[in-house]
Amino acid sequence: MAVVPPAGAAALAPNSLQTIVRHGLNGTQTVSDTPWLDQDGQKPLVQIKGVSKKYGDVTAVDNVDLDIYSGELFCLLGGSGCGKSTLLRMLAGFETLNTGQILIDGVDMADVPAYERPTNMMFQSYALFPHMSVEKNIAFGLQQDRVPKNDITDRVHDILKLVELEKFKKRKPQQLSGGQRQRVALARALVKQPKLLLLDEPLAALDKKLRKQTQFELANIQEQVGVTFIVVTHDQEEAMTLSSRMAVMDAGRFQQIGTPTEIYEFPTSRFVADFIGSANIFEGRVSEDGADHITVQTDAVEIFIDHGQSLSVGSRIWVGLRPEKIRIIKSDDAASGLNQISGKVDDIGYLGETSIYKVELPNGQIIDITAPNQSRPMDREQRITWEDKVMLSWDPSSAMLLSS
Amino acid sequence: MYGKRSRFLTIMLTLGLAFFYIPMIMLVIYSFNYSKIVPVWGGWSLRWYNELFQSQEVWEAVSLSLQIATLNATFATLLGTLAALAMVRFGRFKGRTLFGGMIVAPLVMPEVITGLSLLVFFISLNELIGWPAQRGFTTITIAHITFSMAFVAVTIQARLTGMGQDLEEAAADLGAKPFKVLTAITLPRLTPALVSGWLLAFTLSLDDLVIASFVTGPGANTLPILIFSRIRLGLRPDINALATIIILVIAVCVAIAAILMLRQQRRDLRDQQLAAGEG
Numbered sequence: 001m002a003v004v005p006p007a008g009a010a011a012l013a014p015n016s017l018q019t020i021v022r023h024g025l026n027g028t029q030t031v032s033d034t035p036w037l038d039q040d041g042q043k044p045l046v047q048i049k050g051v052s053k054k055y056g057d058v059t060a061v062d063n064v065d066l067d068i069y070s071g072e073l074f075c076l077l078g079g080s081g082c083g084k085s086t087l088l089r090m091l092a093g094f095e096t097l098n099t100g101q102i103l104i105d106g107v108d109m110a111d112v113p114a115y116e117r118p119t120n121m122m123f124q125s126y127a128l129f130p131h132m133s134v135e136k137n138i139a140f141g142l143q144q145d146r147v148p149k150n151d152i153t154d155r156v157h158d159i160l161k162l163v164e165l166e167k168f169k170k171r172k173p174q175q176l177s178g179g180q181r182q183r184v185a186l187a188r189a190l191v192k193q194p195k196l197l198l199l200d201e202p203l204a205a206l207d208k209k210l211r212k213q214t215q216f217e218l219a220n221i222q223e224q225v226g227v228t229f230i231v232v233t234h235d236q237e238e239a240m241t242l243s244s245r246m247a248v249m250d251a252g253r254f255q256q257i258g259t260p261t262e263i264y265e266f267p268t269s270r271f272v273a274d275f276i277g278s279a280n281i282f283e284g285r286v287s288e289d290g291a292d293h294i295t296v297q298t299d300a301v302e303i304f305i306d307h308g309q310s311l312s313v314g315s316r317i318w319v320g321l322r323p324e325k326i327r328i329i330k331s332d333d334a335a336s337g338l339n340q341i342s343g344k345v346d347d348i349g350y351l352g353e354t355s356i357y358k359v360e361l362p363n364g365q366i367i368d369i370t371a372p373n374q375s376r377p378m379d380r381e382q383r384i385t386w387e388d389k390v391m392l393s394w395d396p397s398s399a400m401l402l403s404s
Numbered sequence: 405m406y407g408k409r410s411r412f413l414t415i416m417l418t419l420g421l422a423f424f425y426i427p428m429i430m431l432v433i434y435s436f437n438y439s440k441i442v443p444v445w446g447g448w449s450l451r452w453y454n455e456l457f458q459s460q461e462v463w464e465a466v467s468l469s470l471q472i473a474t475l476n477a478t479f480a481t482l483l484g485t486l487a488a489l490a491m492v493r494f495g496r497f498k499g500r501t502l503f504g505g506m507i508v509a510p511l512v513m514p515e516v517i518t519g520l521s522l523l524v525f526f527i528s529l530n531e532l533i534g535w536p537a538q539r540g541f542t543t544i545t546i547a548h549i550t551f552s553m554a555f556v557a558v559t560i561q562a563r564l565t566g567m568g569q570d571l572e573e574a575a576a577d578l579g580a581k582p583f584k585v586l587t588a589i590t591l592p593r594l595t596p597a598l599v600s601g602w603l604l605a606f607t608l609s610l611d612d613l614v615i616a617s618f619v620t621g622p623g624a625n626t627l628p629i630l631i632f633s634r635i636r637l638g639l640r641p642d643i644n645a646l647a648t649i650i651i652l653v654i655a656v657c658v659a660i661a662a663i664l665m666l667r668q669q670r671r672d673l674r675d676q677q678l679a680a681g682e683g
Contacts, residue, residue: 094573114576127574131592140588141578175678192578 034259035069036245043106045070045228046091046196051100052252053086060086062252063100068245070195073222073229075239077275078249084232087249088198091230092121105195115144120194124201126185128173134160134184135169141192159187162221179210186218190225199231203238215241236276240264248272269404270318279320280367281402286311293396295338300361304338306396318402323368325398328357330384331391340393343367345386359390367392428651435644442639452645462646465630469610472541472626476548477606481598483549484556484605489590491557492564493572510554519618522547526619539621547619548612552605559604563597564590 035042044067053061061083068074076084089095091102093114102109104118120141129137135156142152160166163183173181182202189197202218203211219242222229233239239246240260247257248271256263256272267273270281284298289311296303296319303319311317335342346366349356350373357369369392375383384390435453439446456462487507491500510518526536526543536543575589576582591598613628620629631643 092573092577114573115579115581117577119577121574121577123570123574125568125570127570129571129575129589140575140580144579144581144584171678172675174672175675177679180679188578 035072036067042069044068045072045105046230047101047103047106048087048091049101049103051087051090051102052098053083053090053095054098059252061090064252064254066247066254066257068228068230070228071226072244073219073231073242075231075233075243075246076249077233077236077239077246079234079275082249083252084234084249085200088121088200088230088232091196092119092198093117118195119198120189120192120196121198122185122189122200122202124204126173126181126205128181128184128188130173133170133172134165134176137173137184138188138191141188145192155191159191162190162224163187178206179214182206182214186221190221190227193225194227197227197229199229201232201234203233203235211238218242240276248275250275265400267320267400267402270320270402271404273320273400273402277322278368279322279400280326282319282321282365284317284319286313286315286317289313294401296399296401299363300365301335301341302338303399304396305399305401309401311401318404320400320402321367321394321398322400323356323370324354326367326369326392326394328359328369328371328384329391330388332389333391335391339396339399340391342389342391345384345388345390348384348386357384357390359392431644432648432651435641435648437641437644440641442641442644452641456642456645456649459642461625462630462642465625465627468541468624469627472545472548473606473609475545476552476609477602479545479549480552480556480605481602484553484601485560485594485598487553487557488560488564489586491561493569493590507554507557510551511558513551515551515612515614518551519547519615522550522615523618539619540624543619543621544616544624544626547615548605548609551615552608555604555608556601559601560594560597563594567593 035044046066046068048064048066048068050063050065051061052059052063064087076087078084086095090097091104091109093109093112097110109117129140132140138156138159139152142155147155156169157166160169163186165180165183165187168176168180173184176184182205186202189199203214206214215238231239231242233242243260245257245259246263248255248263250271255275256268258266263272263276267276267279270279273279273281282296282298282300282303284296284303286294287297287302288295293304293306294311296305296317298319305319331342333342341361343359343361345357346360347358349358352373354370354372357371358366359369360366434442436448436450437444437446438449438451487503490497491504491507522543526539530536571589571593572585575585580588611628612626613632616626616629617632620626625633631646634640634643
């Protein structure tokens, strides 16, 4: 459900930032935190319907459908060449579609040129105008809309305050550090109060420490101004930290769309399970399909899963197990029962807070297990070391069914 | 090997530089020669400069050349920029490859052919529509524009390609209409290339003897035509004086360019220090 104030309510306030912060940019406030589940609730802000883009013989984006709701911070995640940037550029109006339709706020964007779209973009290169000061860079967009001079001054001032760059407003972009340039780019894109902000790898040019810090800043700013963000990134950690929902893209298609938790805990394919975090993957056949569970017989072990869809007995399936979801104890006993398997430690990686164990199973497969280093290494009895016999086990809820 | 200064390389460099500059130095020295016969030294004098400044013919040629060069450079820059924009920013259009080839063709065309074809063209045009009635200022200017435009187009094209499209897209994204993007972003960013394109076209026109000789008419002597026709009557010291003045003007221009570049370098360094200082 959404509360819709009179049209243009946000646009008339000159002291805009306060307005933005209190009411959200578009004036709409999402009551539901998960509008995508709300079947008869609000209309999606962005509707992507059957969109494809080809460059000669190469298909960059392949018949994708996606709805994004007002107030979301949506991440498009994928490796290079997966089509995520092309999709973003189509939203901004820099690329034409071969097939399909993009609607923003219910309006078909087919004949709307980039300069008339209710979107703004933050470029990976930042694309700051080198011949203009920080202040003029930010004012540029407002001048195009013929906003009165006094309002421009106020709004530029407010946004500079938000990104903490008031001191630097007279500087040229080349007189700023990478982090400052990134904030100018963000401010310039935000100051026009777009319905939709498109961010192309917004943090890629920053070094690792600054990137982590900026991730949280970016999410905070998004929350404060309430603009809908679509972020393109190749960094899965960034996508997990930032997004309300994300889409994992590969070869021009969405492999899975969901919240970070859904994607991590319930990946539907081997690609997603392996792309987000890491996973041990077992191939097997369904041996039993109960009302509230499913059993999969694999080469190494029989896996009992207390969730998942109904599948016919005998069908081929893959099961994923996250390394941190497997318990490991030192034991000479043979495995007895479901979700249990014995093995031999092949290698150990000590990372300080956790250790990675590479364990060889009776069938020769080697799987990864991560476990926190809770006990001090003095405790020799319990400590697992090379060539030790170990027992592995996991909860019936831990295994993930992967369809392909 | 690179650390030690090789005597061989030093000698070759000296010889090379000498080959370039000794003729010019000789020309400058002989321009101050009193003697009427060039290779005979008759003592220092400003006689030929005096004669030069009195010669109306020379100053008319200088003035004609400068007018043609200025007009040519301006039009060539305008047309060359438009051609380059079409090539780089308009995506794929029908006949793009042909268009691109036709833009650069004048670069590889022998000047004699260009000159001859233009002469034939102007004569036939005169037969057909009675214009140009007389060859001279207008025909030389048109001829110069046709070939120097190609040089400008190539210069601007390289710069446009190197600039990328990010800034223009960003401006459009912020609501700037195409014409506004051109004036607020593209042209300011192109300024260095526009200036160098203009100067290149200016120099090419000032320099041209062959094409101008073909399409000129009675009384329209550009400076190269004048110098060349005088040389055929034998070396004359007043031409040396004129050449010395031209060398001086060029030297001053180069010095100004060097100072501007040095300043830019200092500014870049300061910017980097600023950026690093409060990062």
